[in-house]
Amino acid sequence: MSLRHILTVFFKQGKDIMRNRTILIQFVLFPVLAAIMEYSVKPEELPEHFFIYMFAAMYFVMAPLTGMSAVIAEEKEKNTLRVLLMADVTPAEYLAGTGGCIFLAGMAGSCMFAVCGGFSGGKLAWFLLMMAAGTAVSLVAGAAIGVWSRNQTSAASLSVPVMMVFSFLPMLSMFNEAVGRAAKYAYSQQIYRLMAEGSSAAKGETGIVLAGNFLAVFLIFRYVCGRQQRGSKKSANR
Amino acid sequence: MVNAIELREITHYFDGKMVLDHISLNVGKGEILGLLGPSGAGKTTLIRILTGQLAQTSGTAYLSGIETGKHAGKTRRNAGGASGRAGAPLTGMMTDDCGLYERFSAYENLHLFARIYNVPRSRIEEILRAVGLWEARNTAVSKLSKGMRQRLSFARAVLAGPQILFLDEPSCGLDPQTAAEIHGLIRQQKQAGVTVFLTTHNMQEATKLCDHTALLNGGVIVEYGPPEEICRRYHHQKKLLLRLSGGENVVLPHTKEAAETVADYLRREQIDTIHSTEPDLETVFMELTGRRIDQ
Ligand SMILES: Nc1ncnc2c1ncn2[C@@H]1O[C@H](COP(=O)(O)OP(=O)(O)OP(=O)(O)O)[C@@H](O)[C@H]1O
Ligand SMILES: [Mg+2]
Numbered sequence: 001m002s003l004r005h006i007l008t009v010f011f012k013q014g015k016d017i018m019r020n021r022t023i024l025i026q027f028v029l030f031p032v033l034a035a036i037m038e039y040s041v042k043p044e045e046l047p048e049h050f051f052i053y054m055f056a057a058m059y060f061v062m063a064p065l066t067g068m069s070a071v072i073a074e075e076k077e078k079n080t081l082r083v084l085l086m087a088d089v090t091p092a093e094y095l096a097g098t099g100g101c102i103f104l105a106g107m108a109g110s111c112m113f114a115v116c117g118g119f120s121g122g123k124l125a126w127f128l129l130m131m132a133a134g135t136a137v138s139l140v141a142g143a144a145i146g147v148w149s150r151n152q153t154s155a156a157s158l159s160v161p162v163m164m165v166f167s168f169l170p171m172l173s174m175f176n177e178a179v180g181r182a183a184k185y186a187y188s189q190q191i192y193r194l195m196a197e198g199s200s201a202a203k204g205e206t207g208i209v210l211a212g213n214f215l216a217v218f219l220i221f222r223y224v225c226g227r228q229q230r231g232s233k234k235s236a237n238r
Numbered sequence: 239m240v241n242a243i244e245l246r247e248i249t250h251y252f253d254g255k256m257v258l259d260h261i262s263l264n265v266g267k268g269e270i271l272g273l274l275g276p277s278g279a280g281k282t283t284l285i286r287i288l289t290g291q292l293a294q295t296s297g298t299a300y301l302s303g304i305e306t307g308k309h310a311g312k313t314r315r316n317a318g319g320a321s322g323r324a325g326a327p328l329t330g331m332m333t334d335d336c337g338l339y340e341r342f343s344a345y346e347n348l349h350l351f352a353r354i355y356n357v358p359r360s361r362i363e364e365i366l367r368a369v370g371l372w373e374a375r376n377t378a379v380s381k382l383s384k385g386m387r388q389r390l391s392f393a394r395a396v397l398a399g400p401q402i403l404f405l406d407e408p409s410c411g412l413d414p415q416t417a418a419e420i421h422g423l424i425r426q427q428k429q430a431g432v433t434v435f436l437t438t439h440n441m442q443e444a445t446k447l448c449d450h451t452a453l454l455n456g457g458v459i460v461e462y463g464p465p466e467e468i469c470r471r472y473h474h475q476k477k478l479l480l481r482l483s484g485g486e487n488v489v490l491p492h493t494k495e496a497a498e499t500v501a502d503y504l505r506r507e508q509i510d511t512i513h514s515t516e517p518d519l520e521t522v523f524m525e526l527t528g529r530r531i532d533q
Contacts, residue, residue, distance in 0.1 A: 006352040012339075019341040056368035083394075086289060086331055087354050 001096075002203040005089045009097025013071060017105060017210040023067050027105050030059035031112035038116050046192045047196065054171060056110070056127075057192040060134035061167040064106045066159050071098055072146025073155030091225070099139055106135040127195060134191045136168075137214050147228055187213035240303040242267045242402055243288065248297035250457075251282055257283050259457040260297070265450070270424065270434040272448035272465075274441070274519065276529065279454045281437035282334060282367035285404050288435070289331050301328060301402060322456035327355065330400035334407045338379045344390050345375040348397060362397075369393045369423060385416035392423055396432075403427055405436040409443060421447055437524045441519040451519065455527045465519055472522045479513040489515075 019022050037051035075081035084094060110131035119127050141162065149155035171193040173180035183189040190209045193201050243265035250258040257280045265271045273281050286292040290301055290306055299306045340348050350361045366372045369389040378385065388408065395403060406425065409417035422445060424434055438444055444451045445465040453461040453468075461468055476492040480503060488503075490496035503509050517525070523532060
């Protein structure tokens with residue numbers, strides 16, 4: 001592992017994302033929507049910061065997942081990844097640099113949510129911690145999709161259904177009990193609850209669900225990487 | 239002396255279909271080898287194997303005496319020698335599809351790789367000037383013309399001073415003048431002691447540029463040698479073609495009687511031009527495979 005390689009990839013991705021509107025908008029749109037709703041709609045019967053938490057949950061699922069998968073898939077499609085790997089950047093260095101950059105972008109957006117909510121002190125730390133945990137799971141899922149896909153189209157068709165399910169679960173589970181029972185096994189639902197209700201909402205199952213979700217996406221990611229490596233040895237992929 | 243590139247019985251299958259069939263080939267240090275062949279002959283596949291992007295089904299390949307694939311890092315790095323900096327990559331490559339970052343400028347594309355290779359910034363300016371892109375350095379790649387992209391891709395390939403350069407169709411789709419510019423750049427590399435392995439479907443390019451050419455068809459090397467020598471080898475029907483001032487063509491065999499005839503015409507000042515009918519690579523290829531190379 002070369003730190004120079006990781007940092008080079010990190011800064012390259014940062015610069016590239018700043019110029020890539022389709023990805024950039026994901027990181028800006030949700031915090032802006034949350035701000036608008038938080039300040040303009042103040043329904044009496046909804047809990048405090050309802051829109052912040054709602055959009056934050058969608059955000060930590062969607063932005064890192066689409067960001068990561070789109071960046072990797074684009075580099076595969078345009079053959080730039082091939083050139084990087086030829087220049088002795090290892091796949092691990094590439095993923096570390098890219099993942100680090102998307103993670104940081106994700107946390108920058110999280111800070112915007114925190115500002116909208118006027119969080120401070122322990123509440124702020126807790127909120128950011130939860131966002132970091134959610135972002136990490138989505139990031140690995142996005143990496144798996146990106147590595148799996150040959151091009152941006154196939155990455156999008158894979159990531160859209162996945163993020164729909166996870167990002168809408170928290171909202172849907174409020175309206176439907178059956179959905180709620182299934183949703184509690186999803187990391188997005190657990191983190192949403194922890195965010196909205198605070199650390200006291202943590203139950204025994206919470207940790208298990210979170211660890212289980214992370215392990216699951218990580219294993220999928222490992223499997224996809226292994227398949228990719230075997231594939232390039234055997235030939236098939238271009 | 240160790241060959242820069244050595245292939246022994248390289249064979250490759252894609253989904254059960256043989257694409258390369260026991261290819262053996264040597265390229266000496268500082269030589270330009272042209273791999274010629276029609277579309278689908280397996281040129282890119284061979285380059286991908288040599289640059290470690292693809293593992294061959296069987297056979298071995300050596301770059302500067304080091305087996306490819308086995309010690310990935312080693313075959314790509316220089317111990318520091320004649321032409322290369324220590325730690326510089328052993329090989330540089332220009333792919334047929336460029337693989338440039340579209341949203342980055344020409345300069346930014348090279349800067350990225352300069353950081354990866356740990357090459358000083360001054361080298362970026364040097365190489366951008368050499369390929370004639372210094373004026374356009376701040377233009378985004380998406381706004382560059384095809385020839386400019388090819389030159390940028392070439393610049394990236396030579397940025398870190400590799401000893402072996404792989405060029406996949408370096409002048410494909412370029413007008414003659416831009417192609418000639420690229421040829422000039424390739425010759426400069428040769429003068430600097432770099433070994434060049436290039437693919438092309440362009441016969442003239444191969445004849446003008448390469449020390450050796452290998453004709454690849456259906457995964458087999460059907461002919462190999464210096465281009466003029468290949469042409470001479472297939473010079474079965476030795477004939478002279480005279481073009482007379484009247485516009486008439488006369489074909490003569492290489493015989494004593496013909497010499498008289500030619501002398502006659504010369505005395506009468508009737509000859510416009512005299513041509514030998516030795517075949518060009520195009521004709522040789524046609525004779526060997528029964529198909530045209532650009533088909
Ligand atoms: N990834 C792949 N999977 C399956 N078959 C492939 C793959 N890549 C190439 N081929 C096949 O291998 C053969 C050789 O392809 P290759 O790209 O090496 O040809 P080429 O000589 O470079 O052609 P061109 O001049 O068009 O670039 C072709 O028949 C092609 O269809
Ligand atoms: Mg090709």
